Amino acid sequence: xxxxxxxQALVSGIxxxxxxxxxxxxxxxxxxxxxIINFAHGEFLMIGMYLVYFLVAKMGWDPYLTLIVSxxxxxxxxxxxxxxxxxxxxxxxxxxxxxxxxxLSLVLQNLALIFFKADVLFAQTRYNTALTIGSVVVTxxxxxxxxxxxxxxxxxxxxxxxxxxGRGIRAAAQxxxxxxxxxxxxxxxxxxAFGIGSACLGVAASLMIPFYYVSPTVxxxxxxxxxxxxxLGGMGNFLGALAGGLIIxxxxxxxxxxxxxxxxxxxxxxxxxxxxxxxxxxxxxGKQR
Amino acid sequence: MKAVDRQVTFxxxxxxxxxxxxxxxxxxxxxxxxxxxxxxFLATAWNILGGYAGQHSLGHGLFLxxxxxxxxxxxxxAGITPWLGMWVGAVIAGVTGWFxxxxxxxxxxxxxxxxxxxxxLAEAAVYVATNIQAIGGAGGLEVPWKGxxxxxxxxxxxxxYYYVALVAAFLGVLLTLWIARSRFxxxxxxxxxxxxxxxxxxxxxxxxxxxxxxxxxxxTAIGGTLYAQYFTYMNPRSxxxxxxxxxxxxxxxxxxxxxxxxxxxxxxxLVPIAxxxxxxxSGSFAGANLLIYGLILVLVMLFxxxxxxxxxxxxxxxxxxxxxxIGHEPVGSK
Numbered sequence: 001x002x003x004x005x006x007x008q009a010l011v012s013g014i015x016x017x018x019x020x021x022x023x024x025x026x027x028x029x030x031x032x033x034x035x036i037i038n039f040a041h042g043e044f045l046m047i048g049m050y051l052v053y054f055l056v057a058k059m060g061w062d063p064y065l066t067l068i069v070s071x072x073x074x075x076x077x078x079x080x081x082x083x084x085x086x087x088x089x090x091x092x093x094x095x096x097x098x099x100x101x102x103x104l105s106l107v108l109q110n111l112a113l114i115f116f117k118a119d120v121l122f123a124q125t126r127y128n129t130a131l132t133i134g135s136v137v138v139t140x141x142x143x144x145x146x147x148x149x150x151x152x153x154x155x156x157x158x159x160x161x162x163x164x165x166g167r168g169i170r171a172a173a174q175x176x177x178x179x180x181x182x183x184x185x186x187x188x189x190x191x192x193a194f195g196i197g198s199a200c201l202g203v204a205a206s207l208m209i210p211f212y213y214v215s216p217t218v219x220x221x222x223x224x225x226x227x228x229x230x231x232l233g234g235m236g237n238f239l240g241a242l243a244g245g246l247i248i249x250x251x252x253x254x255x256x257x258x259x260x261x262x263x264x265x266x267x268x269x270x271x272x273x274x275x276x277x278x279x280x281x282x283x284x285x286g287k288q289r
Numbered sequence: 290m291k292a293v294d295r296q297v298t299f300x301x302x303x304x305x306x307x308x309x310x311x312x313x314x315x316x317x318x319x320x321x322x323x324x325x326x327x328x329x330f331l332a333t334a335w336n337i338l339g340g341y342a343g344q345h346s347l348g349h350g351l352f353l354x355x356x357x358x359x360x361x362x363x364x365x366x367a368g369i370t371p372w373l374g375m376w377v378g379a380v381i382a383g384v385t386g387w388f389x390x391x392x393x394x395x396x397x398x399x400x401x402x403x404x405x406x407x408x409x410l411a412e413a414a415v416y417v418a419t420n421i422q423a424i425g426g427a428g429g430l431e432v433p434w435k436g437x438x439x440x441x442x443x444x445x446x447x448x449x450y451y452y453v454a455l456v457a458a459f460l461g462v463l464l465t466l467w468i469a470r471s472r473f474x475x476x477x478x479x480x481x482x483x484x485x486x487x488x489x490x491x492x493x494x495x496x497x498x499x500x501x502x503x504x505x506x507x508x509t510a511i512g513g514t515l516y517a518q519y520f521t522y523m524n525p526r527s528x529x530x531x532x533x534x535x536x537x538x539x540x541x542x543x544x545x546x547x548x549x550x551x552x553x554x555x556x557x558x559l560v561p562i563a564x565x566x567x568x569x570x571s572g573s574f575a576g577a578n579l580l581i582y583g584l585i586l587v588l589v590m591l592f593x594x595x596x597x598x599x600x601x602x603x604x605x606x607x608x609x610x611x612x613x614x615i616g617h618e619p620v621g622s623k
Contacts, residue, residue: 037401085587092594094401095345099542100590102347102535106583110576216576220531224412227405261420269413276406277396 004135009257010250011136017249018146019204023222024229024241025153026200032236033173033193036086039101042223043108044198048074048205049214050116056209057123063209064144070202078198079191086194087187105223112216120215127210141210148207150242152200157238169193173236225252228272234282243284296466296549304459311448319447325560326454327515332540332552333461334508339538340547341474342501343481344399348407350534351414352382352506356513357528358418361430364441371442375514379507386506390499399484411534418525429524432517442518450519457515458553461508465549477501481547509537532579539582543589545598554597559585 027041038044052070055061085104089097127141160166171179172189180186212218229248233240248268255264275283311319331353339345359381360374369377389410393403419427437445444450468474476497479487488494517523527533544555562585563578570577593600 037405085591088591089594092590095339095542095546096590096594098345098347098401098404099538100587103583103586103590106535106579107587108583110580110583113576114580224408228409231402231405262416263420265416266413266420269409269416272409273406273413276398276402276409277392280396280398280402 013250013253015146017246018149021245022149026197030197040104042219045201046219074202075199079195082194145207326458329553329556331512338505341477346407348411351411352509353513354529355382356510357517360514379510382510383507390502414529432521545596
């Protein structure tokens with residue numbers, strides 16, 4: 001692999017890694033607070049992407065203007081699905097929760113297949129201009145997506161650290177019972193965490209549409225990769241997820257340049273399994289098992 | 290007569306009755322029958338690990354794919370009959386399962402993390418298979434038609450496949466009946482209910498779990514060969530992917546996890562529904578059967594968390610159908 005090719009792969013990987021981090025932060029928030037693994041996370045992203053695609057391709061919106069719709073829409077979808085399906089089973093065994101969200105993902109994916117057919121859609125926007133820095137070429141859409149994702153991550157992080165609501169959510173994540181005793185409305189915190197975790201996907205959807213295609217199964221890959229990143233960064237660990245996103249983005253991108261076919265995906269899952277085996281609390285987790 | 294003997298008698302009688310179905314049923318019914326038995330068998334295999342030992346694998350597609358690919362590859366490239374290739378695939382899957390189990394259990398991976406490891410490995414297998422040209426890459430493998438011949442597991446009508454799957458499901462249920470009453474079965478249940486306590490009482494939990502995953506993987510691969518012979522085509526996504534992995538456990542979960550008959554009951558209820566939906570709607574709605582599966586799964590998890598047999602069992606004993614009695618740990622509690 002030449003240096004130029006490596007640099008190109010590295011930069012592409014970092015840019016994509018930012019978006020992956022944002023997607024994973026939604027998942028890690030839900031996982032950390034509710035202790036529920038949402039297997040429908042990728043499908044929520046898919047819904048967001050269809051929404052943004054229609055606003056952009058059919059109604060001529062600027063992709064970044066769609067944020068004012070995609071964020072509240074995904075928040076609302078998250079909240080409704082949480083109230084209807086997740087809240088009733090919060091106390092159930094893990095396998096029930098896993099199967100419920102697996103069921104949700106089947107429903108959402110196949111509903112999309114029925115409504116939108118299996119076609120792969122791509123929105124034409126004016127954010128495809130190539131920017132050249134040395135030998136590296138990036139499109140403006142990817143650069144904006146990266147900056148936007150990092151910005152969104154830090155805004156969310158700041159809110160969680162510095163507002164009362166954020167502290168309430170973090171308290172509920174640490175110990176629900178103790179938080180209740182301290183007068184925190186834990187059930188409200190759960191709702192907010194699920195809503196905000198889903199809203200992250202609204203942001204990601206708006207940022208991705210200028211350079212990523214939409215299809216009913218687009219969420220499958222992102223859902224799985226988000227698990228990889230969350231585990232890598234440590235469950236519920238925000239900055240860990242950010243680092244994990246960048247690591248996986250670069251691994252995939254550089255792997256794709258170096259390995260034949262789609263073997264870089266195998267690399268990603270290999271990293272995942274190794275992390276689970278040797279550092280189950282994540283790369284940055286404190287005391288390991 | 291003891292309860293277990295009654296159950297064995299019932300199983301044998303049911304088996305004999307089902308042997309006669311093809312004498313009067315249409316090929317359409319026989320097709321549904323085959324699918325019911327195949328999925329009952331696969332879900333029964335999953336149930337040994339997921340239901341009895343309480344280790345919820347979300348990646349059984351890995352073993353299904355190994356079974357399908359190994360027997361088909363041996364058949365296509367060396368002319369080895371699937372009757373033999375089936376056992377080769379099963380042994381390879383068994384060893385793979387043992388190895389995965391060894392790694393996971395050795396490092397204390399359980400609960401949701403075990404589910405994630407298995408799903409990741411199955412997904413990785415999709416990409417590995419996609420990149421091996423000898424087994425057709427992304428295009429997959431086809432089982433060539435060599436004429437109606439029992440010795441290569443190819444039949445001119447669906448009836449032949451029906452009998453093969455029926456025998457598999459029958460043996461699977463008998464095996465589960467035995468496990469449920471054996472020392473091995475009690476070990477598995479003790480692992481599921483409270484691993485630390487089981488360990489303290491002298492149960493070799495590591496060995497019990499390893500036996501469960503090996504047996505489960507072995508059986509799933511046999512189902513994979515049947516799948517390949519019947520559908521005569523496979524590609525990495527269709528056997529290794531998330532779809533088949535979820536389908537396998539769906540029937541066990543909906544029928545009643547950790548029960549002898551749950552997987553079979555789940556398949557008996559769901560497969561006809563899915564097949565009829567597919568036949569009625571697939572023209573206009575591709576994916577309608579998976580949509581139905583998903584909906585049923587969500588509803589069952591919400592309203593009868595212990596599955597159909599869980600509800601029936603609770604009615605009989607006047608207990609509430611609460612999931613707490615299954616005794617698994619919630620996600621994240623370690």
